[in-house]
Structure formats: structure tokens, C-alpha cells
Amino acid sequence: MDKKAVLALVLSAAVLLLYQIFFYKPVQPSKSQPPTQENGATAVVQPESTVTPRATVSTLPESGDPSARKDAPLAPNSEEKERxxxxxxxxxxxxxxxxxxxxxxxxxxxxxxxxxxxxxxxxxxxxxxxxxxxxxxxxxxxxxxxxxxxxxxxxxxxxxxxxxxxxxxxxxxxxxxxxxxxxxxxxxxxxxxxxxxxxxxxxxxxxxxxxxxxxxxxxxxxxxxxxxxxxxxxxxxxxxxxxxxxxxxxxxxxxxxxxxxxxxxxxxxxxxxxxxxxxxxxxxxxxxxxxxxxxxxxxxxxxxxxxxxxxxxxxxxxxxxxxxxxxxxxxxxxxxxxxDFGSWMKWLAMPLLLCLKFLYSYVHNYGIAIIILTILIKILFWPLGNKSYKSMKEMQKLQPKMLELREKYKNDKQRLSQETMALYKAYKVNPMGGCLPMIIQIPVFFGLYKTLLYAIELRHSPFFWWIQDLSEKDPYYITPLIMGATMFIQQKMTPVSGDPTQAKIMLWMPVIFTFLFLNFPSGLVIYWLFNNILSIGQQYYINKRA
The missing domain is CATH 2.70.98.90 (Beta-galactosidase; Chain A, domain 5)
Incomplete structure (x- = not known):
């Protein structure tokens, strides 16, 4: 896998790890506005103004004179009893x-x-x-x-x-x-x-x-x-x-x-x-x-x-x-x-929630609905996935020539850059072809993340066996561990470069994601797990054809 593709994967992990910073905003105090006239009610009989609410306790008049004020509101009627x-x-x-x-x-x-x-x-x-x-x-x-x-x-x-x-x-x-x-x-x-x-x-x-x-x-x-x-x-x-x-x-x-x-x-x-x-x-x-x-x-x-x-x-x-x-x-x-879908993600989260509810109306199990939705999303991005895997395969073939260029022009960065671009052009390889499809899919992941995290439909909604609440983490951490294993298999099947630093980064990716997903809602883990399984199948298909 070329450096750009590896960086894309690292970026994905970093975005997940820093989700609380970039997508989950801590509640900030809103700017106070000067008191203005507003309304939370209907109109009054007198047409001079309309009615609305406010807070705090104020005063009361002496008899019926509006200019006469007391220091306390009208007191409760002592003859009444609370019921x-x-x-x-x-x-x-x-x-x-x-x-x-x-x-x-x-x-x-x-x-x-x-x-x-x-x-x-x-x-x-x-x-x-x-x-x-x-x-x-x-x-x-x-x-x-x-x-x-x-x-x-x-x-x-x-x-x-x-x-x-x-x-x-x-x-x-x-x-x-x-x-x-x-x-x-x-x-x-x-x-x-x-x-x-x-x-x-x-x-x-x-x-x-x-x-x-x-x-x-x-x-x-x-x-x-x-x-x-x-x-x-x-x-x-x-x-x-x-x-x-x-x-x-x-x-x-x-x-x-x-x-x-x-x-x-x-x-x-x-x-x-x-x-x-x-x-x-x-x-x-x-x-x-x-x-x-x-x-x-x-x-x-x-x-x-x-x-x-x-x-x-x-x-x-x-x-x-x-x-x-x-x-x-x-x-x-x-x-x-x-x-709380967020101001940016709600445009993806809401349609995904509607799709999820539509599927649930037929299968009556949100876990199965998540799996079906995962398959539909994978079908939607299938061409992009094919393009990504093919590009990574082509980049792998160029690794020997890339190593030669790096050795030959190791003291001339400008010439190395020129020769590298010429190599890409000669073999008709797009260096961004491996990572761009992955980046495009990141917003969909976060949209579904928001959907599965905040949709009340998943609260206390069971899947099978030990997973009885899709909005909570897997109590036995079984699905995150299986998810990590599928990610490791996928990483082994992915074309890699000869760069030892990149190889080490890729080796740690499944471990990082496994720990990251341990406390995620089990519904989200199920989505990522089946997405990995489908990606393994797609990658096997591309590798076999190649």
C-alpha cells in the first residue's frame, strides 16, 4: 500500500480517536442576549400587545392599583389544602x-x-x-x-x-x-x-x-x-x-x-x-x-x-x-x-435512521436491519472499493521502482518528486486512488455512528443471544474482539509497501480499533464487523482477479 493510502487509514483512526474533539462538542454556554420582548403564548383580549412567559418572582399590587407594589407575590390561599x-x-x-x-x-x-x-x-x-x-x-x-x-x-x-x-x-x-x-x-x-x-x-x-x-x-x-x-x-x-x-x-x-x-x-x-x-x-x-x-x-x-x-x-x-x-x-x-445528531451529521444521520426504521418494519429486529443496511451501503460503495483495491495493487507493483528512485535521488528531493510523478504517469497510476474512496466513506460511518448512538429505537432493543441492548456496549466484548480479528485479516490481505514504518503502523491498526470499539454501542460494532467481512470478500475477489 502506498504512503497516501496508509495515511488515509491512520487518519481514519485518528478521527475516531478524536471524535469527542471534532464531532462531539462539549456544551458551551450560549451568548446571553439583552432582555427583549418575546412570546410563548397567544394574544390577549386587549390588542395593545401579545402574551408570553418569563421567569423570576416579582411583586403584587396593593388592592387593584397597578402602581402600588408589594415585596412578594400573591400568597397561597391558607383555606385550601394541597391534593x-x-x-x-x-x-x-x-x-x-x-x-x-x-x-x-x-x-x-x-x-x-x-x-x-x-x-x-x-x-x-x-x-x-x-x-x-x-x-x-x-x-x-x-x-x-x-x-x-x-x-x-x-x-x-x-x-x-x-x-x-x-x-x-x-x-x-x-x-x-x-x-x-x-x-x-x-x-x-x-x-x-x-x-x-x-x-x-x-x-x-x-x-x-x-x-x-x-x-x-x-x-x-x-x-x-x-x-x-x-x-x-x-x-x-x-x-x-x-x-x-x-x-x-x-x-x-x-x-x-x-x-x-x-x-x-x-x-x-x-x-x-x-x-x-x-x-x-x-x-x-x-x-x-x-x-x-x-x-x-x-x-x-x-x-x-x-x-x-x-x-x-x-x-x-x-x-x-x-x-x-x-x-x-x-x-x-x-x-x-x-x-443530538449534530448540526453537520444530521443530514446523513436522519436519512440513515429512516432507512433503518423502514428495514425494521419488515424484519422486526434492529440488529438484522443494521446488517441489511451495511450490505446496502457496501453495494453503494462497491465501485469505489474496487477502484481503491485496484489502485493499491498497482501501487504495490511499482514499489521496486519506487525504491530505486528513492535510492538514486535520495539527496535530491525535487528530482525525486519529478521522477516519481513521471513514474505514476508512465504506468497510469493515481497515487490518491487508494485512499480517496476510503475518505469518502468516512462521513457515512459517522452519520451511522450518530444514528446508532442517539436513536431511541435501539435503546433496549435486542439482537440475539447475549446482545439484548443494541444501544449499549457488548457486555462480554465478543463482537469487538471478532471485529478486531476481521480487521487483522483484512489488513493481511491488503497490498502493502516495503516501508517498515508503514508496516508497523498497519500492524497496530486492528489493536487500536479493537480497544476503541470496546465501549461503543453494540449496534455500531455489528455494523463495522459486517462491513469488514464484506470488505474481506470484496478484497479476495479483486486479488483473485488480479
């Missing part, structure tokens, strides 16, 4: 609380923490004692603010949608006589992870109220939890058509992103809790981290003037569920970008 309201659907079980009309628990019925059938369901809510719950609201910088811990009245004690075919509603109401009445109306769909939320603010005073709303997702983040080097856990948003992820450990006390926030919330590698405003162009997102390790994400918007006796309406769509591409795509809010 829970359960919502049971075929997809999830949710528990709401009358304290703030917020969410206390949200467990997914079709997803569990481990592959064991008896393991706990995935829980999207994690808050500690004294912390405000997710989907709590506040009215900062308003004439009247409402405490996130205010106690509401619920119109039911439970909703059962397991056998329902139509949406059902849950309404929380609280009234402060002579000041304001707040309604939080949730609409649930039996077969959807999406929930509609409408918040109504009625002006019960005799003067106009200046109001803006903030809707929060609050989440406790364990500082001692082991980090997943391949997945992000923390705030995520889609701002100006770009995904913004915040590293929880590097978060500032507070930050404002936007405007033009299409959605925002909290994510893990495979699951997402997102708040989607109706008017993204007027919406901004507030981020904060407290001393108790509570991370808060809030949607915020401009002030609205609510005339006496009228109401402001604030609308959102909530998504609480898996990062399934097909499900996210149907919402039409670019929520599918929450799948």
Missing part, C-alpha cells in the same frame, strides 16, 4: 398537584430504566422537597404577580384515558377577589405525548393590569451523578433555528436566550420535556441554577394590558416523552432537532 390529581393514559401516568396547578410526576409506560421487565419506568420529573414543581407559573414585572406555590382548586380528582377516544381536560382555578383570577387548563390526548396548556388571567380589578407570564420547567440535577459522555442531561432549546444546550456544571446563576425561541425545556439522552410557545418570534428563554442544584428553564414574553373585566390568554403545547423522530416530526415545531 393530587392523577391522569392515566395508555402512554403515561401523570400526577398533578393543586399547589401551583403544576406537575408532580410523569412516568412513561413504554420505557424503563433497564432492560429488566421489573425495572422502574422512566420518570421525567425530579424535584426535591421545597422546590417548585415543573409547569409552575409566575407573573414577574407585572401589576400582579402570583406565587408559584399558590393553591388552586381542581375540577376533578382523576382522569382515566386508557379506554378513551376523545381528549379530556383538567382545569385548575384560583381567585383573588378584586384582583385577579387564574385558570390553568390542560388538554390530554389518549394516544399522544403532547399536551395543550392554556392559561387565562381575568382582571377582576377596576383598572387595567399590566401582565406578563412565565412558564417554568424545574428539575433537580444530582451533582454526584455519573455523566454520560455520549449524552446530554440539562436545559435545551431551539433558538433562531439553532439548538442550544447548557452544561449544568458550567451554568451561570441566570441567563436569557432569544428571542425567536421555538421550544425549550429539559432533556436527557433519549427523553425530552419541552415547552412550545405559540408565537416563537416573541419568545425568550430564561435559564437559572440555584444553590440547591435546581435547574430552571422558563419561557418569557412581553407585557400585556388587560382591561378591567377582560382576560389575557396564554397558550402552549407541552411535549413529555421519547425522542422518537417520527413522533417529534409530527408536531411541526422543529422538535426533532432535539435528537
Amino acid at each position: 393530587e390529581v392523577s391522569v392515566d393514559t395508555p402512554l403515561y401516568n401523570a400526577v398533578f398537584t393543586t399547589r401551583g396547578g403544576a406537575l408532580k410526576s410523569f412516568s412513561l409506560k413504554n420505557y424503563r430504566e433497564t432492560i429488566d421487565a421489573g425495572s422502574k419506568r422512566i420518570e421525567l420529573v425530579d424535584v426535591k422537597e421545597g422546590m417548585p414543581y415543573p409547569l409552575s407559573i409566575s407573573f414577574p414585572a407585572s401589576s400582579i404577580d402570583v406565587s408559584p406555590s399558590s393553591l388552586f382548586s381542581a375540577d376533578t380528582v382523576a382522569l382515566d384515558l386508557k379506554s378513551a377516544s376523545e381528549p379530556r381536560r383538567l382545569t385548575f382555578v384560583q381567585t383573588w377577589p378584586g384582583k385577579i383570577k387564574i385558570e390553568k387548563i390542560y388538554t390530554f390526548h389518549p394516544r399522544k405525548y403532547a399536551i395543550e396548556l392554556e392559561i387565562r388571567a381575568y382582571n377582576l380589578s377596576s383598572v387595567p393590569l399590566s401582565q406578563e407570564i412565565a412558564l417554568f420547567w424545574n428539575q433537580y440535577v444530582d451533582p454526584e451523578a455519573k455523566e454520560d459522555s455520549y449524552g446530554h442531561t440539562g436545559p435545551v432549546s431551539y433558538v433562531g433555528k439553532s439548538v442550544e444546550r447548557e452544561n449544568v456544571k458550567k451554568m451561570e446563576a441566570s441567563k436569557l436566550l432569544g428571542p425567536d425561541v421555538s421550544w425549550g425545556g429539559f432533556e436527557s439522552k433519549y427523553f425530552l420535556a419541552a415547552m412550545i410557545p405559540q408565537n416563537p418570534s416573541l419568545t425568550s428563554m430564561m435559564l437559572s441554577k440555584g444553590s440547591s442544584n435546581m435547574v430552571s428553564t422558563g419561557l418569557k414574553g412581553p407585557k400585556n394590558i388587560i382591561p378591567p373585566g377582560q382576560a389575557g390568554f396564554f397558550g402552549y403545547t407541552l411535549f413529555l416523552g421519547p425522542k422518537d423522530y417520527n413522533i417529534l416530526k409530527t408536531l411541526g415545531t422543529d422538535l426533532e432537532n432535539a435528537i
Whole structure:
């Protein structure tokens, strides 16, 4: 193999080893934007402005005068007692609380923490004692603010949608006589992870109220939890058509992103809790981290003037569920970008994922689907592979003449270069012919790498025998070792030059790749293993013909 081809292989290994540097970006703090008016809601009755959310706690008026302010928001009604309201659907079980009309628990019925059938369901809510719950609201910088811990009245004690075919509603109401009445109306769909939320603010005073709303997702983040080097856990948003992820450990006390926030919330590698405003162009997102390790994400918007006796309406769509591409795509809010395929690789990863899902619809095993996809990719690149192997074979034939030239012109680098190019031209050999086809295939590998690493379809998806989760590493390291052996065989079959340095590099390549793949998802190892087997067959065919 000529030097260029060897360098191409070394480059491939280096790119894999340095993947975290070049393709997996550590979460960087996004640039803070100055406070601007945005919207995460609908319009208010008064046409002077529209509504949206924001964060932090503000003040309240004395009586109904918007100019009169206090140092605390409207307090909870001491006559009410907190109680829970359960919502049971075929997809999830949710528990709401009358304290703030917020969410206390949200467990997914079709997803569990481990592959064991008896393991706990995935829980999207994690808050500690004294912390405000997710989907709590506040009215900062308003004439009247409402405490996130205010106690509401619920119109039911439970909703059962397991056998329902139509949406059902849950309404929380609280009234402060002579000041304001707040309604939080949730609409649930039996077969959807999406929930509609409408918040109504009625002006019960005799003067106009200046109001803006903030809707929060609050989440406790364990500082001692082991980090997943391949997945992000923390705030995520889609701002100006770009995904913004915040590293929880590097978060500032507070930050404002936007405007033009299409959605925002909290994510893990495979699951997402997102708040989607109706008017993204007027919406901004507030981020904060407290001393108790509570991370808060809030949607915020401009002030609205609510005339006496009228109401402001604030609308959102909530998504609480898996990062399934097909499900996210149907919402039409670019929520599918929450799948961490990367800004460059998603154009390859998404089509590969769709192909994988199409194959799965027929074979019902993602391991087999990966093998079939590997065969299809090999067929697609078969002509390039043939050209590469033929070029390496031709370069091998020229090695004796190359050695003669190096010896003859060892003290004249310019003449050596001229004579070498003349030799290539005389024998019609392209020195890049052996490595260029390999380089072209590298993006496809990384696209499939992203697909197999972040596609929730492979999570807890079994193959055969000991491989029961294609998204995790091979528990016994059998497939990486076999993969290393096939790579060693392939290397032995590959034409090599007489350069001893290159020979040593090639000897270590299977060892490097074996160790590299030990902790890779088994689905990716299966792809590389069968790609090697097919390459061995192709190389045997070319060598035999030659």
C-alpha cells in the first residue's frame, strides 16, 4: 500500500480517536442576549400587545392599583389544602398537584430504566422537597404577580384515558377577589405525548393590569451523578433555528436566550420535556441554577394590558416523552432537532435512521436491519472499493521502482518528486486512488455512528443471544474482539509497501480499533464487523482477479 493510502487509514483512526474533539462538542454556554420582548403564548383580549412567559418572582399590587407594589407575590390561599390529581393514559401516568396547578410526576409506560421487565419506568420529573414543581407559573414585572406555590382548586380528582377516544381536560382555578383570577387548563390526548396548556388571567380589578407570564420547567440535577459522555442531561432549546444546550456544571446563576425561541425545556439522552410557545418570534428563554442544584428553564414574553373585566390568554403545547423522530416530526415545531445528531451529521444521520426504521418494519429486529443496511451501503460503495483495491495493487507493483528512485535521488528531493510523478504517469497510476474512496466513506460511518448512538429505537432493543441492548456496549466484548480479528485479516490481505514504518503502523491498526470499539454501542460494532467481512470478500475477489 502506498504512503497516501496508509495515511488515509491512520487518519481514519485518528478521527475516531478524536471524535469527542471534532464531532462531539462539549456544551458551551450560549451568548446571553439583552432582555427583549418575546412570546410563548397567544394574544390577549386587549390588542395593545401579545402574551408570553418569563421567569423570576416579582411583586403584587396593593388592592387593584397597578402602581402600588408589594415585596412578594400573591400568597397561597391558607383555606385550601394541597391534593393530587392523577391522569392515566395508555402512554403515561401523570400526577398533578393543586399547589401551583403544576406537575408532580410523569412516568412513561413504554420505557424503563433497564432492560429488566421489573425495572422502574422512566420518570421525567425530579424535584426535591421545597422546590417548585415543573409547569409552575409566575407573573414577574407585572401589576400582579402570583406565587408559584399558590393553591388552586381542581375540577376533578382523576382522569382515566386508557379506554378513551376523545381528549379530556383538567382545569385548575384560583381567585383573588378584586384582583385577579387564574385558570390553568390542560388538554390530554389518549394516544399522544403532547399536551395543550392554556392559561387565562381575568382582571377582576377596576383598572387595567399590566401582565406578563412565565412558564417554568424545574428539575433537580444530582451533582454526584455519573455523566454520560455520549449524552446530554440539562436545559435545551431551539433558538433562531439553532439548538442550544447548557452544561449544568458550567451554568451561570441566570441567563436569557432569544428571542425567536421555538421550544425549550429539559432533556436527557433519549427523553425530552419541552415547552412550545405559540408565537416563537416573541419568545425568550430564561435559564437559572440555584444553590440547591435546581435547574430552571422558563419561557418569557412581553407585557400585556388587560382591561378591567377582560382576560389575557396564554397558550402552549407541552411535549413529555421519547425522542422518537417520527413522533417529534409530527408536531411541526422543529422538535426533532432535539435528537443530538449534530448540526453537520444530521443530514446523513436522519436519512440513515429512516432507512433503518423502514428495514425494521419488515424484519422486526434492529440488529438484522443494521446488517441489511451495511450490505446496502457496501453495494453503494462497491465501485469505489474496487477502484481503491485496484489502485493499491498497482501501487504495490511499482514499489521496486519506487525504491530505486528513492535510492538514486535520495539527496535530491525535487528530482525525486519529478521522477516519481513521471513514474505514476508512465504506468497510469493515481497515487490518491487508494485512499480517496476510503475518505469518502468516512462521513457515512459517522452519520451511522450518530444514528446508532442517539436513536431511541435501539435503546433496549435486542439482537440475539447475549446482545439484548443494541444501544449499549457488548457486555462480554465478543463482537469487538471478532471485529478486531476481521480487521487483522483484512489488513493481511491488503497490498502493502516495503516501508517498515508503514508496516508497523498497519500492524497496530486492528489493536487500536479493537480497544476503541470496546465501549461503543453494540449496534455500531455489528455494523463495522459486517462491513469488514464484506470488505474481506470484496478484497479476495479483486486479488483473485488480479
